[in-house]
Amino acid sequence: MQRIEVAVGVIMDDTGRLLVGQRVVEDHYFNKWEFPGGKIEAGESVSSALDREFREEVGISVTVSKPLIELEHDYPDRHVRLHVHLISQFSGEVTPLEGQALAWVNFDELEKLDFLAGNQPIIEALKARYGT
Numbered sequence: 001m002q003r004i005e006v007a008v009g010v011i012m013d014d015t016g017r018l019l020v021g022q023r024v025v026e027d028h029y030f031n032k033w034e035f036p037g038g039k040i041e042a043g044e045s046v047s048s049a050l051d052r053e054f055r056e057e058v059g060i061s062v063t064v065s066k067p068l069i070e071l072e073h074d075y076p077d078r079h080v081r082l083h084v085h086l087i088s089q090f091s092g093e094v095t096p097l098e099g100q101a102l103a104w105v106n107f108d109e110l111e112k113l114d115f116l117a118g119n120q121p122i123i124e125a126l127k128a129r130y131g132t
């Protein structure tokens with residue numbers, strides 16, 4: 001199976017809450033929570049893919065981001081490599097442009113969400129860095 005390269009962005013607000021979205025595509029992962037992002041197109045860097053995906057899905061332009069973690073996960077129907085960046089600067093207003101739910105959640109709330117299975121290492125990395 002082909003490995004899909006994915007750019008994923010984590011934004012934390014001033015109070016330590018994280019931006020999460022709920023998937024709207026009606027595939028196996030319908031309604032699962034994720035960090036916004038999407039597939040990296042040919043010739044794109046992670047940063048430019050992030051900026052494009054956040055413009056399309058969340059209505060903001062990503063101006064500064066840095067790598068947090070890179071990981072691979074095998075789902076039954078697809079293998080993904082997630083390039084996860086922490087976004088520290090953006091412009092525009094966060095807006096759910098694809099009809100998806102978007103929410104700002106703290107770590108306690110994050111743990112209760114039905115997240116994509118591949119995301120546990122991301123959550124662990126965030127807790128190691130910011131959690132109590």
Ligand SMILES: Nc1nc2c([nH]c(=O)n2[C@H]2C[C@H](O)[C@@H](COP(=O)(O)OP(=O)(O)OP(=O)(O)O)O2)c(=O)[nH]1
Binds near residue numbers: 008034036038117
């Ligand atoms: N955006 C995102 N994708 C994730 C996360 N965790 C995870 O395993 N994935 C996987 C699920 C998908 O197979 C893939 C992302 O692809 P996607 O379906 O969101 O791609 P896309 O936004 O480009 O959407 P499309 O144009 O193909 O419809 O990465 C995550 O936290 N955020």
Ligand SMILES: [Mg+2]
Binds near residue numbers: 037038039057
């Ligand atoms: Mg997406």
